[in-house]
Every structure is written in C-alpha cells, then in structure tokens.
Amino acid sequence: MAETASDDGFVVFDRVQKSYDGETLVVKDLNLSVAKGEFLTMLGPSGSGKTTCLMMLAGFETATHGDIRLGGQPINNIPPHKRGIGMVFQNYALFPHMTIAENLAFPLEVRKIGKSDREAKIKRALDMVEMGDFGGRRPAQLSGGQQQRIALARALVFEPELVLMDEPLGALDKQLREKMQFEITHLAHNLGITTVYVTHDQTEALTMSDNVAVFDDGRIQQLAPPDLLYEKPENSFVAQFIGENNTLEGVVTEISGDTCVVRLDDGEELDATPINVSNVGDRTTVSIRPERVEYNKERLQKGAHTLKAEVLEFIYMGDIFRTRLRVAGNDEFIIKTRNAPDVERLKPGQQIEIGWLPQDCRALDA
Amino acid sequence: MSDMTDTGGPVLAADGTPLKRSLARALRRQKLRALMLIAPLLLFILISFILPVADMLYRSVQNGIVSETLPRTVVALADWDADSGDLPEEAVYAAMAADLKDAAAAKTHTKVGTRLNYENPGISSVFRKTGRKAKKFDIENDGPWKEALIDLNKGWGDPDLWRTIQTYSPPVTAGYFLNAVDMRVGPDGPEARPESEQIYMNLLGRTLWMSLTITVCCILLAYPVAWILANLPMRQANMLMILVLLPFWTSLLVRTSAWKILLQQQGVINDILVWIGLVDDSARLVIINNQFGTIVAMTHILLPFMILPMYSVMQTIPPTYLRAAKSLGATDWTAFWRVYFPQTIPGIGAGSILVFILAIGYYITPALVGGTKGTFISNQIAFHISSSLNWGLASALGAILLAVVLVLYWAYDKIVGIDNVKLG
Numbered sequence: 001m002a003e004t005a006s007d008d009g010f011v012v013f014d015r016v017q018k019s020y021d022g023e024t025l026v027v028k029d030l031n032l033s034v035a036k037g038e039f040l041t042m043l044g045p046s047g048s049g050k051t052t053c054l055m056m057l058a059g060f061e062t063a064t065h066g067d068i069r070l071g072g073q074p075i076n077n078i079p080p081h082k083r084g085i086g087m088v089f090q091n092y093a094l095f096p097h098m099t100i101a102e103n104l105a106f107p108l109e110v111r112k113i114g115k116s117d118r119e120a121k122i123k124r125a126l127d128m129v130e131m132g133d134f135g136g137r138r139p140a141q142l143s144g145g146q147q148q149r150i151a152l153a154r155a156l157v158f159e160p161e162l163v164l165m166d167e168p169l170g171a172l173d174k175q176l177r178e179k180m181q182f183e184i185t186h187l188a189h190n191l192g193i194t195t196v197y198v199t200h201d202q203t204e205a206l207t208m209s210d211n212v213a214v215f216d217d218g219r220i221q222q223l224a225p226p227d228l229l230y231e232k233p234e235n236s237f238v239a240q241f242i243g244e245n246n247t248l249e250g251v252v253t254e255i256s257g258d259t260c261v262v263r264l265d266d267g268e269e270l271d272a273t274p275i276n277v278s279n280v281g282d283r284t285t286v287s288i289r290p291e292r293v294e295y296n297k298e299r300l301q302k303g304a305h306t307l308k309a310e311v312l313e314f315i316y317m318g319d320i321f322r323t324r325l326r327v328a329g330n331d332e333f334i335i336k337t338r339n340a341p342d343v344e345r346l347k348p349g350q351q352i353e354i355g356w357l358p359q360d361c362r363a364l365d366a
Numbered sequence: 367m368s369d370m371t372d373t374g375g376p377v378l379a380a381d382g383t384p385l386k387r388s389l390a391r392a393l394r395r396q397k398l399r400a401l402m403l404i405a406p407l408l409l410f411i412l413i414s415f416i417l418p419v420a421d422m423l424y425r426s427v428q429n430g431i432v433s434e435t436l437p438r439t440v441v442a443l444a445d446w447d448a449d450s451g452d453l454p455e456e457a458v459y460a461a462m463a464a465d466l467k468d469a470a471a472a473k474t475h476t477k478v479g480t481r482l483n484y485e486n487p488g489i490s491s492v493f494r495k496t497g498r499k500a501k502k503f504d505i506e507n508d509g510p511w512k513e514a515l516i517d518l519n520k521g522w523g524d525p526d527l528w529r530t531i532q533t534y535s536p537p538v539t540a541g542y543f544l545n546a547v548d549m550r551v552g553p554d555g556p557e558a559r560p561e562s563e564q565i566y567m568n569l570l571g572r573t574l575w576m577s578l579t580i581t582v583c584c585i586l587l588a589y590p591v592a593w594i595l596a597n598l599p600m601r602q603a604n605m606l607m608i609l610v611l612l613p614f615w616t617s618l619l620v621r622t623s624a625w626k627i628l629l630q631q632q633g634v635i636n637d638i639l640v641w642i643g644l645v646d647d648s649a650r651l652v653i654i655n656n657q658f659g660t661i662v663a664m665t666h667i668l669l670p671f672m673i674l675p676m677y678s679v680m681q682t683i684p685p686t687y688l689r690a691a692k693s694l695g696a697t698d699w700t701a702f703w704r705v706y707f708p709q710t711i712p713g714i715g716a717g718s719i720l721v722f723i724l725a726i727g728y729y730i731t732p733a734l735v736g737g738t739k740g741t742f743i744s745n746q747i748a749f750h751i752s753s754s755l756n757w758g759l760a761s762a763l764g765a766i767l768l769a770v771v772l773v774l775y776w777a778y779d780k781i782v783g784i785d786n787v788k789l790g
Contacts, residue, residue, distance in 0.1 A: 060689055080692040081701075093690035097708045106704070107694035158695065 009033030009069075010194050011057065011162060016066035018052050026052050028218040030066070034196060034211075036161075039188050041197045043205040044215030045241070053215075054164050054198045059083050070162065081110075086155035086163040086193075090170055092147045094139035100126070100150055101135035107158040125157040128187065145176045152184065156191070163188070165197045169204065181208050202242050206230065214238050231289075235276060236364040239287040246293070246333050248286045252277050252363065262286055262363055264328045270305045271358040276365050283366035290322075292360040293335040295352045296344065306355040309333065311346045321345065327354065419768070426761035429539035432531065435478040436465040440535040448529040449553060459511035459522070463503050466493075470500035484756055485541055485550065486530040492521035529553075542762035566746065566763065573743040574770070576661060577725035581672075583665040584721050585714060588672035592713070595673070596680035610673050618667065622734045625663040629654035629735070655737025663735045668724055672717035679713030715782050723771055743767060 011034040018027035027049040034040045042050040055061040056068060059080030067074050075083055094103050101122055108118045126132045129149035139147055148168060155163055165184070169177045185208045188195045199205055205212045206226040214221045214229065214237070222229060222238045233239035236247070253269070254261040260274040262284055270286070277284045294300050295309075312331065313324040320336050323346050327333040335354065337343050346352065379388040433440045438461035446454045469475035479493025496519050508514055515522040533551050534541060541551060548564040549556050558564070591610070595603050613621060628634045631650045639645040653659055683706065691701035729744040736745070743763060750760035778784065 058689075058693055060692075080689070081695050081697055083693075084695065085693060087690065087693040089686050089690055091684070091686065093684070093686040095687060095691075095705055095709075106691070106696070110695045110697075110700055154694065164693075 008035075010036040010038075010071060011196065012067075012069040013053070013057075014067040014069065016053075016056065016063045016068060018049070018056060018061065019064045025064075026218055027056075027063075030218075030220065032213060032220060032223065034194060036194055037189075037192050039185065039195045039197065039208060039210045041199060041205040041209040041212045042215055043199060043202060043212050043241075046200060048215040049218040050198050050213075050215040051166060054166055054196060057196065058085055058087055058164055084158075084160050084162075086158070086160035088148075088151045088155045088163070088165040088168045090167045092139070092151040092168075094147055094150055094154070096139055098138075099135065100131070100137050100139070100142075103139070103150065104135075104154050104157045107154065111158060121157055121159075125153040128156070129153045129183075144172055145180065148172065148180060152187070156187075156193070160193065162194045162196070165195065167199050168197075169199075169201075177204070184208065206242070214241060216241070232275075233287065233362065233364070236285045236287065236366075239285075239362070239364055244290050244334060244336075246288045246290060246327075246330070246335075248288075248328055248330060248333075249366070250284060250286060252280055252282045252284050255280060259358055260363055266328045268307060268328055270307065270361065272361040272363040273359050274363050277363050284363045285366050287362045287364055288356055288360060290334045290336040292356050293354050294356065295335065295337075295346075295354045297353065300355045301357060305358065305361070306353045309352050309354045311348050311350040311352060313348060314346050316345075325352075325354070422761045422764050424761075425757055426542050426765045427538050427540065428758065429481075429534060429541070430537045431478055431481050432535050433537055435469050435474050436462065436531070436535075438462075439465050439531065443528065443532045443535065446528065446532060448525065448532055451525060453512070453523065453525055454528050456510050456512050458528070459515050460505070460509060462522075463500070463508075463511045463515060464505050466496060466500040467503045467505065470497045475500065480755075482530055482534060484545065484759065485534060486526065488521065489527060489530060492519050492527065495519050496522075542758040543766070545759055546762040546766055566743070569741075569743045569746055570766065570770070572657075573726055573767075576657060576664075576740075576742070577722050579661055580664050580668060580725045581718050581722045583661065584669055584672040585718065587665065588669055588676055588717065589710075589714075592673050592676035592680050595677045596683075597685075607677075610670055613667070613670060618730060619734075621667060622663055622731050625659070625666070625735055626654060629659050629662065654735055655740065657736075657740040659735040659737070660732045660740035660742075663731050664725060664728060667731060668721045671720045671724060675716035675720065676710065676713040679710055679716075683709050711782070715778070719775070719778060722774070726771060727767065 011032075013030045013032040016027060016030040017025055019025050030049075030053060032040075032053075042053060044050045052061060056063050057070075059075070059078065063076060068076060070083065070085075094100075095106070098106070104122045104125055105118055108121060113121070122135070123132065126135060129152055131146060131149050131153065134142065134146065134150070139150070142150065151168065155165075168184075169180050172180060181204055184195075184197075197205075197208065206229070209226055211223060211225055212229050213223045216237050221241075222234045224232075224234075229238065230242055233242060239245045240247070248262075248264050248270075250262040250264040252260055252274070253263045255274055255277070258273060260272055260277065261269055262272050263269050264286075272284075272286050300306070307327055309325040309327045311323060312326055315322040315324075319339055321339060321343070323335050323337070324331075325333040325335060377385040379385045381388075439458060442458040442461040443454060446458065466475055469478065475493050475497035476490070479490040479497075482493070483490035496515065499518060521527055540556075544550055544556055546566050548559050548567050550559055551557075591606075595606055595610070598606065626633070630636070631652065631654075633654070635653065636645065636650045640647050640650065645651060653662070687705050687709070688701050691705040692698070696704065726742075727744050728742060729748055732740055732742045733745050733748070736742070744767075747760045747763045747767075750756045750763070775784075
C-alpha cells in the first residue's frame with residue numbers, strides 16, 4: 001500500500017477525504033496513483049467508498065480535503081464537463097430520445113467537431129465495439145449487452161485519455177458479463193487508455209485489472225496486481241474478500257524471520273508466514289486457500305505441516321471436488337481438489353490428515 | 367412474425383378451426399368478465415356524458431318547432447317565391463290564421479315567435495300581439511285573411527317575415543351554426559352579419575388566445591416547481607407537494623374571490639404599489655375585470671394540472687442522464703437543453719393539453735374576474751342557456767368549441783404524437 005502518492009502517476013489521489021454530513025468520513029485519507037495506460041479496479045463491498053472516489057474523479061462530488069490530480073494538474077476546481085474524462089455508467093445512461101448515432105455524436109457536437117470528422121469518428125467507435133449497423137436504432141431497441149457496448153463506444157468516441165467505469169457489467173447475465181470483461185480489457189489495452197473501473201465483483205476485478213485497489217471502510221486495504229492480491233493478501237479483510245479462504249484462529253508463540261509458529265485455540269501448533277503480526281503473544285487469524293490444502297500423503301511436500309480433520313460433506317462440482325471439513329474446531333473448513341482419475345473421493349465421517357506449505361499459510365491480523 | 371402470415375392461408379388450431387376463431391372463443395369469457403367490471407362506469411358515462419353531448423349536437427341543428435306549430439302555413443308557403451318581392455297569396459294568410467288559432471289555444475305561438483325572432487328580430491312581437499286575438503278568429507267567416515292579419519299587425523305585410531318563416535320551416539337547420547359564426551341566411555344564401563352584430567368569432571378567437579396564454583404561463587411557472595419537486599429528497603418533496611395540492615382543497619369560488627380582493631383598484635396589490643410610490647394614487651392600475659385579471663386568476667387555478675404531469679415525468683428521469691451528458695463534455699445548459707428537456711416533453715404535452723382544454727371551457731373564473739373584455743365563449747354559452755334561452759345557439763357554440771378542441775387534439779397528435787403524453 002502506497003503511503004504517499006507519487007507525483008509521477010497519471011491520476012493521483014493525494015490525502016483525499018470525503019464526508020457528506022460533516023460527521024463521518026466516507027473516504028478516509030486516500031492515496032492512490034494510477035500510471036498512464038493502467039487498468040485499475042476499485043473493488044470493495046457496497047458503502048466502502050469506491051464509487052465516491054470515482055465520482056470525485058469524474059467531478060460529480062467534491063473532495064472535502066486533499067488533492068486529485070490528472071496528468072499533474074489539480075482538478076478539484078474543474079467542472080466535470082471540462083475534465084475530458086470518458087465515463088460508463090452502471091445503467092449505461094444512453095439518452096433515450098436520441099438514436100445510437102446521435103448519442104455518439106453528442107460528445108463530439110459539444111466539442112464543436114465538424115460533421116465529416118464526426119461521422120468518421122462515430123463509425124470508428126461503432127466498429128470498434130462491433131455495432132456498426134446499429135447507428136439508426138434507439139437505445140430501447142437494443143439488448144442489455146448491446147447497450148453496454150454503445151455506452152462504451154460513447155465514452156471512447158471523443159478519445160479521452162482516462163475512462164471511468166462504474167459497475168458497467170452489473171446488469172448483464174453471467175455469460176455476457178464474462179465476454180464483455182474480456183472485450184473491455186482488450187479494448188482498453190489496445191487503445192492504451194487509462195481505465196479506472198469500479199466493481200464489487202472480485203472475479204471481474206481479478207480477470208480484468210493490472211492493479212486492484214481493495215476498499216473497505218473508506219480506506220484502500222491493499223493495492224496490488226491480481227495474483228499478489230490473491231496469493232499474498234496483506235490483511236484478513238483482503239484474504240476474506242478475495243476468493244474463498246479458510247481461517248484458523250490462534251496466538252503467535254514464536255517469530256523468527258519469515259516464519260512463525262501459531263498455537264491454535266485447541267492447542268495444535270502450526271508454522272505460518274507472518275504478515276502483519278509482530279509480537280509473540282499477538283492473536284492472529286491464519287489464512288489458507290482451499291486449493292492449497294492437500295490430503296493425499298504422497299503429494300504432500302516435504303516440510304508441510306499436517307493437521308487432523310474430519311470430512312463433513314463432499315460436493316461434486318464437475319471440474320473440482322469441494323469438501324467441507326472440521327479442522328481444529330472449525331466446521332467451515334473448505335478444501336478444493338481438481339477432478340482427476342487418481343484423486344480419492346472422500347466420504348462424510350472419514351478421518352484424514354491435511355497439510356500445506358508454511359508459505360501458503362499466512363498469519364494475519366486477528 | 368410477418369414471415370408466418372405470409373405463408374398462405376389462416377393458421378389452424380389442433381381441431382382444424384382457424385386459430386383466430388379458436389382464440390376469440392377462449393378469450394370470450396375473460397372479455398365478458400372485464401366488460402361486466404367496467405359496465406357501471408360505461409353506463410354512467412353513457413348517461414351523463416355521451417347522451418348529453420349527442421343531445422347537444424342534435425339541438426344545434428334541430429328546428430322542428432316551426433313545422434310543428436305552423437303545419438298548414440309551411441305547406442302553403444312551399445310554392446311561394448321569396449325573391450319575387452310580392453307578399454304570399456291569400457291561402458297562405460288563411461293557413462297562418464288557422465295555425466295561429468290552434469297555436470294560441472295551445473299557447474305555443476310565443477315559442478315559435480321567439481324561435482323566429484333569433485333569426486329576424488321583431489317577429490316575436492308580431493306573433494305575440496296577433497296571438498292575443500287569435501283565439502277568437504273565425505276561420506270560415508272573418509276572411510279574407512290577408513287584409514285582416516295586416517290590419518291586426520302590419521308586420522304581416524313584410525315579405526321578409528314570410529321569407530324567414532319559409533327559410534326556417536325545414537325540421538333541420540344550419541341557422542344556429544351560421545349564427546354562431548356570425549353569419550345569417552340572406553336572400554343569396556349565407557352571408558356575413560354586419561360588423562356591429564359580430565360577436566362569437568371574436569369571442570372564440572379571444573378564448574383560444576387567452577387559453578394559449580394561460581397554458582404558456584402555466585408551463586413557465588410549473589417547470590421549475592416540478593423540477594424542484596422531482597429533485598428534492600422524498601420528505602421535502604412531499605411537503606412541497608402538499609403546498610401544490612392545497613388549492614385543490616379550497617373552493618374555486620374562494621380562490622377566485624381572493625383574486626378579486628388582491629387585484630381590484632382599491633385592493634392589496636394596488637395599495638402596496640401606491641404605498642411604495644410606484645403608482646400614483648390617482649392612476650391605480652386596472653388589473654381586474656379585464657383580460658389580465660382572467661389570465662392571472664386562471665393561471666393560478668390551473669397551475670396544479672400542469673405541475674402534476676410534469677412532476678411525474680421528471681421523477682422517472684434518472685439524474686445519471688445529466689451526469690452522463692456532463693461527463694461527455696456538455697455544459698450545464700447544454701446538458702439540460704439537449705438531454706433533460708427533451709425527455710420532459712411528454713409531461714409538458716400532457717400538462718398543456720390538460721390546462722388548455724380546461725381553460726377553453728372555463729366559466730366561473732372569467733365570469734367573476736373577467737369583466738366584459740375578459741370573458742370566454744363559455745360565458746356566452748351560459749348566457750344563452752340560462753338567460754336568452756336560445757339553447758340551439760348555445761348548442762351550436764358548444765359544438766364548435768368541441769370541434770376546435772378535437773382539431774387541436776388531432777393537430778397535437780400529428781405534431782408531437784399522443785403516445786408521447788404521460789400523465790404518470
């Protein structure tokens with residue numbers, strides 16, 4: 001997590017705070033820097049302040065304190081229409097009384113771009129989202145996915161350097177959403193535009209972004225590329241919020257360099273990687289990803305720590321098996337195993353031993 | 367869809383009957399039940415709305431009274447050539463005497479006199495005066511009637527009277543309508559009345575013009591109010607809404623009288639203007655009993671009918687449209703004018719139709735604050751219904767008003783499209 005935002009970023013939030021009522025802060029001391037051409041996702045539960053941040057960047061909300069800079073210029077006092085930021089709204093906000101072509105012409109007309117130039121740009125933008133034949137239609141005549149494409153084309157048609165997207169795929173069904181995730185990412189990278197994307201869907205965040213900022217309680221909990229975010233969460237909120245996660249509670253009994261020993265509440269001891277525990281005696285939450293847990297002894301790597309477990313439930317999910325275990329008093333311990341011919345299918349009531357590598361087991365804040 | 371109907375003959379149901387008939391049978395029960403539910407309202411509308419309107423339309427052309435009261439005269443007059451300038455023959459006078467005797471006995475002679483008086487002022491008194499003596503007529507012996515009637519009242523010696531009777535003898539007449547558009551049947555067919563007698567077209571024009579002014583005033587005043595209502599938080603919007611609706615809970619007469627107090631020459635507004643020195647005490651403004659007074663009072667009274675449809679349309683426009691427009695580079699004004707305003711047109715249209723149609727037929731307020739210059743055609747209709755008792759003319763005026771409204775409605779549909787109107 002960047003403590004102070006560097007000045008070289010294209011979009012910079014510098015100690016930004018936001019309060020609506022003067023009593024509580026919705027955004028607390030936000031520092032964030034987005035490089036040119038980067039695809040940054042703001043991820044977080046509702047009410048975590050991510051949309052507020054986006055709206056401050058777009059100019060629809062004013063920061064109570066702090067600076068927002070775009071390309072080195074402070075933009076706090078620049079009205080939204082002069083910021084030149086493309087924006088895709090949650091419900092697309094396509095103007096219903098205009099045709100698709102008129103919708104796309106709107107940002108060009110207000111910029112006083114000539115007719116022939118305008119038509120060329122509109123055609124290019126429509127072709128870009130594969131909607132070339134739809135210029136004469138009205139938004140109401142399009143499906144949700146098509147409207148989404150048009151909203152995207154409209155945000156890009158005036159060639160902004162920064163595009164903001166506020167949960168743009170929220171209203172689409174799963175299949176279409178996955179397709180659009182792919183297309184948006186490609187488009188953003190091909191055009192080289194900087195994108196700030198807001199979502200509460202972690203899969204979306206992981207598959208699309210260069211960097212993900214996880215928001216909670218008005219703060220960025222972790223800012224990292226998707227793989228680091230998933231594999232090396234820096235606190236228990238991020239570990240819980242991103243992907244599925246098993247937790248075991250205990251006390252740190254020993255710390256030496258990059259390993260520590262945690263005594264679980266039922267007396268078992270296990271090795272873990274200390275992340276944000278610093279003192280012996282601290283309470284900690286140990287986090288292990290379900291797919292990093294192994295119960296086939298032959299596959300357990302050397303040095304892997306083992307624990308006793310009882311199988312409570314076995315769920316066949318096609319490509320994977322999902323098994324619920326009781327481990328150290330925790331009834332919700334999940335493991336995931338790839339469906340392969342040599343994998344044993346566990347039965348409820350079966351007693352097994354499970355294990356993992358100490359580096360996959362992270363001791364986080366309690 | 368169209369491909370399916372193009373493939374030839376009607377689509378058949380499983381048992382071979384045409385699908386359409388099959389469907390109609392299946393839906394008949396539902397339709398019947400739906401009809402039963404709306405039957406009371408349908409009946410009510412039929413009795414209280416459609417039948418009176420039909421009756422009004424019939425009355426505006428109905429003219430049976432002449433041929434019913436003077437049957438023999440109408441037959442005898444049929445051959446008379448009004449353009450010759452001569453008086454009718456003795457047979458006509460004899461027929462008139464016989465008709466008058468019967469009519470006087472039945473006391474209907476004054477009615478036909480009144481009816482003919484609408485077309486040719488003066489006839490009423492001829493019929494009334496002659497009628498007093500008609501009961502004692504001895505048809506067989508008192509002849510010849512030509513001299514006898516002219517002796518009784520020299521009005522019978524005027525060919526114009528006979529022409530009027532002949533012209534208005536058919537049971538259906540366009541006379542009321544001609545009258546309503548300031549025309550009359552002259553020797554050479556319909557002709558315009560002399561300028562001094564023209565009232566109704568002027569009045570209709572004034573009614574339309576003032577209704578339009580009132581509608582425009584309402585749009586200008588209601589738009590910002592509706593916008594505020596639609597954009598305030600729910601609680602405050604509801605409070606304001608009560609203020610908008612408050613006038614509905616006050617009697618129309620009270621509201622109109624309040625305007626009298628405010629606007630009259632010794633009234634509140636004039637007093638204040640004099641007090642602050644804007645207006646000299648000797649030159650107090652005349653702002654009531656004229657068109658200004660009517661427009662002010664009616665704009666106030668009809669304003670809620672404009673605010674409500676506008677509000678309900680504006681409420682459905684999400685604020686993201688304005689934000690989207692601004693993010694695309696539009697200034698506040700462009701965003702409003704190009705994006706927000708076009709979406710509120712259905713509300714403006716609905717409100718305008720409502721206010722205009724209400725205004726064009728308004729009666730109480732213009733009667734109270736309009737004086738002579740600020741009255742509407744409805745005031746003239748009311749006059750003919752209750753004072754002059756010329757219901758035929760009142761009906762014709764009403765029918766013209768109805769036609770004007772329908773034509774405007776049709777024009778609105780052509781220009782804006784009636785499916786663009788949203789009342790909520």
